[in-house]
Amino acid sequence: MADVAAVAGVSHQTVSRVLNAHPSVRDETRLRVLAAIDELGYRRNSAARALVTSRSATLGVVTTGSALFGPTSTLIAVEEAARDQGYFVSVATLRTYDTASMHQVLEHFMDQGVDGIVVIAPHDEVAAAVESFGAPVPVVVVAALDDVAGAVPVGAGSSTMSLAVDQRSGARHATEHLLDLGHRDLVHVGGPPDWFDARERAAGWREAMEARGLVPARARVRSWSAADGYAAGRDLAEALAAGEGPTAVFAGNDQLALGVLRALWERGVRVPDDVSVVGFDDVDGAAYFVPPLTTVRQPFAALGARSVEMLLAALDGRTVPVQRIEPELVVRSSTAPPR
The missing domain is CATH 3.40.50.2300 (Response regulator)
Known part of the structure; x- marks a missing residue:
């Protein structure tokens, strides 16, 4: 960052503000800093940033070990949405849906220091295992849960939230x-x-x-x-x-x-x-x-984007309600009035 500041002719603090999209930086200055970043090939030091912010900028995603269309499409959408928000994604797959396997995956994510977790495994045992684990980070379960209460902020009880296509x-x-x-x-x-x-x-x-x-x-x-x-x-x-x-x-x-x-x-x-x-x-x-x-x-793209939004909102301590996204009927020629 010091090298970028020297090339752009600005302070170290100004470079930091540009990198964090601070609104107080003039457009002319922002462009000059970005040009210096491109010229020098600067990349953030993720490890150093994690020490400063106490966040790893990584989300864990749990999905099934199958090629089923819904879970696979949701995984792709979550990864794209996380990347758009500047987050990395660590993926773990479940071959069996028992509590022990789910807890093992969640422990793996805790060891990685992820900031939040998305669970794409709409199965009874998986949902029960997530709730019983009591993760210290926010968790979004992508599933049409039968009876789910609204989530509460992290640190004030359950950090599990529900999100699904209706x-x-x-x-x-x-x-x-x-x-x-x-x-x-x-x-x-x-x-x-x-x-x-x-x-x-x-x-x-x-x-x-x-x-x-x-x-x-x-x-x-x-x-x-x-x-x-x-x-x-x-x-x-x-x-x-x-x-x-x-x-x-x-x-x-x-x-x-x-x-x-x-x-x-x-x-x-x-x-x-x-x-x-x-x-x-x-x-x-x-x-x-x-x-x-x-x-x-x-609408898998909306599902992925909303799951990441919910995690980021929970990280800021905001209450996030249960979410339902409306699907769309696509009429083609396999249906007609009965004879």
């Missing part, structure tokens, strides 16, 4: 779209019941059906995989052949919808002529399924 609202929009088209017999092929997102999507489907005075059939609970969607689609095709099948399917994610579409196609069931299909996530390529898939798009 899964229940997205499922309601998807179901209402099918109901508005005239469908009355709708089946839901859902994800694993120990995932918050799967339960919330099933709940949204039930609420939309009941709001129209319809009795929802028992949801078909599967995993998140296309293979399980395919198995469900075969069952539906057999029911349709017997004259007992539904006119529409709301799948818990796009991979399940893809499996359903394949199974129906193999048995000569036309989509959307015979059966309409809606997915959830809007994965890359959903617009190129056959037919292009109507689905619910999750």
Whole structure:
């Protein structure tokens, strides 16, 4: 910094103010300091800065060890948002969702001295393990938690906060779209019941059906995989052949919808002529399924940005409420009125 100050013809304090975006620096001076930084190839000393500020400028991120679209997209969004705020990200993956594994990961982050943690693992045991750990830094759990109280400032009790795309609202929009088209017999092929997102999507489907005075059939609970969607689609095709099948399917994610579409196609069931299909996530390529898939798009960029904002606000001691981000229904040609 002393070298930068000498080249720019300013004081050491002025260089510090420029680096910290202090508003009292004139534009002309700021540009001169930035030019000197470029000329000298100056980089901040992160270790020295951490000693001065008592912050490491590092966030820990916990995610699943799978390639599932939602967690992976959220991880990318959190990393980009953290980088935009000048933070580094340390990532840890969970292969199993038990309390011991979660506590081990959190201890790893404590040893690194992270300033905050984002947990992207929307699973029952993970959420319970985070709360029982009692981390001394703020933690954002990215999950559609069933019943979460608002967070309180760090040091005044729990530092765990909740943030999620409103899964229940997205499922309601998807179901209402099918109901508005005239469908009355709708089946839901859902994800694993120990995932918050799967339960919330099933709940949204039930609420939309009941709001129209319809009795929802028992949801078909599967995993998140296309293979399980395919198995469900075969069952539906057999029911349709017997004259007992539904006119529409709301799948818990796009991979399940893809499996359903394949199974129906193999048995000569036309989509959307015979059966309409809606997915959830809007994965890359959903617009190129056959037919292009109507689905619910999750705003992952907003999710990542908001999670980092919540951590930084908590670090400043501000109370942060539970956050819900609204998803968007994307209508394509896999849905149509029933025959």
